[in-house]
Amino acid sequence: xxxxxxxxxxxxxxxxxxxxxxxxxxxxxxxxxxxxxxxxxxxxxxxxxxxxxxxxxxxxxxxxxxxxxxxxxxxxxxxxxxxxxxxxxxxxxxxxxxxxxxxxxxxxxxxxxxx
Amino acid sequence: xxxxxxxxxxxxxxxxxxxxxxxxxxxxxxxxxxxxxxxxxxxxxxxxxxxxxxxxxxxxxxxxxxxxxxxxxxxxxxxxxxxxxxxxxxxxxxxxxxxxxxxxxxxxxxxxx
Numbered sequence: 024x025x026x027x028x029x030x031x032x033x034x035x036x037x038x039x040x041x042x043x044x045x046x047x048x049x050x051x052x053x054x055x056x057x058x059x060x061x062x063x064x065x066x067x068x069x070x071x072x073x074x075x076x077x078x079x080x081x082x083x084x085x086x087x088x089x090x091x092x093x094x095x096x097x098x099x100x101x102x103x104x105x106x107x108x109x110x111x112x113x114x115x116x117x118x119x120x121x122x123x124x125x126x127x128x129x130x131x132x133x134x135x136x137x138x
Numbered sequence: 139x140x141x142x143x144x145x146x147x148x149x150x151x152x153x154x155x156x157x158x159x160x161x162x163x164x165x166x167x168x169x170x171x172x173x174x175x176x177x178x179x180x181x182x183x184x185x186x187x188x189x190x191x192x193x194x195x196x197x198x199x200x201x202x203x204x205x206x207x208x209x210x211x212x213x214x215x216x217x218x219x220x221x222x223x224x225x226x227x228x229x230x231x232x233x234x235x236x237x238x239x240x241x242x243x244x245x246x247x248x249x250x251x
Contacts, residue, residue, distance in 0.1 A: 111181065115239075
């Protein structure tokens with residue numbers, strides 16, 4: 024059973040804390056993604072990675088960084104959490120772009136609350 | 139620019155009836171794929187159906203079908219014989235020849251008993 028897992032389903036942090044969200048996939052996918060989901064705004068891409076140590080900014084990278092040291096793991100880092108980063112964070116993975124029929128597989132999501 | 143538009147923030151349907159969720163897209167890629175995902179209240183995103191831009195026939199998966207009108211750049215999801223478990227958010231997404239996916243803002247579907 025293919026899977027994308029995220030380290031936490033719910034997380035509560037304080038303003039200014041450094042926050043790590045971990046994502047692991049077992050499908051040997053090259054591409055991994057971090058999205059933020061807010062009501063009425065859909066899914067917005069924060070960062071994605073198409074290979075180990077490679078990353079590209081998405082639509083809303085400000086306040087976030089990422090790390091991909093191993094193919095199966097993609098981490099999202101909030102350097103100094105702020106209340107406007109309270110949101111649902113979704114990780115996804117997919118096969119490379121040449122296969123346009125390859126869908127994204129999603130993790131269960133992390134609901135982050137920053138107080 | 140790549141863009142997905144879902145104009146229905148919320149929809150209601152009677153149990154056992156059919157419902158159509160609208161999706162229009164904009165892309166300059168000659169080849170692209172269109173996807174629909176379901177997100178129940180639990181939060182996980184569930185892949186439902188895929189349509190390729192060169193596919194001649196509309197995609198179907200069980201009770202789900204995709205009404206693909208290329209000239210109109212629309213990819214509406216049709217759910218037949220709605221069930222209470224169909225109540226969820228539904229997202230339309232597109233992938234071009236790059237690695238990125240583009241998502242709409244979603245439609246919240248409520249099935250009424």
